[in-house]
Amino acid sequence: MIKKIFVIGILLPILSALITLATASETNVENSGEFRNAKFGFPFSFITQDLAASGAGGYEGGFPRVFSREQDFLDNDPEIEFDLTNYILSCIVIYICVLPIAWAFNFLFWKMINLEDD
Numbered sequence: 001m002i003k004k005i006f007v008i009g010i011l012l013p014i015l016s017a018l019i020t021l022a023t024a025s026e027t028n029v030e031n032s033g034e035f036r037n038a039k040f041g042f043p044f045s046f047i048t049q050d051l052a053a054s055g056a057g058g059y060e061g062g063f064p065r066v067f068s069r070e071q072d073f074l075d076n077d078p079e080i081e082f083d084l085t086n087y088i089l090s091c092i093v094i095y096i097c098v099l100p101i102a103w104a105f106n107f108l109f110w111k112m113i114n115l116e117d118d
Contacts (some may be wrong), residue, residue, distance in 0.1 A: 011102050012095065019090050026066045035059075040069050043093050046086035054078035 022042040029035050029051070036052050039045035051059075051067055059065075069078075 006102075006106060011098070015095050015098060016091055019087070019094055026068045028064055029067050030064045032063070035063070035067075038067060038069075041086065041090060044086040044090045046083045046090060048081040048083070050079040054080075 019042065022040075025040065025042065027038050027040055029038055036050050038049050038051050040047040040049065047069070049069055069080075
């Protein structure tokens, strides 16, 4: 019972938070079309932002270039689109990848506790 509480009650919220933090990661923009339609998120992009309208519009350099998500709080609101389906898929994929590792650590932890009791 405690193992299920650990895996579902602690691991799942931590993974969801990590996925949400991954949206602040950088993305590679290859051309001006991608500049107006930059995608963020891991492993599936679930946030799309128009960087030109969101504060990076003054960029006059060349492409390719790495950009992070723009947040211009005072001048204008950033144009952000959130795709819930891709977010849920990202959560599921990362959860499936991390779950066996968590089970292995959990198994070793409980095995060490049982050895100390003997």
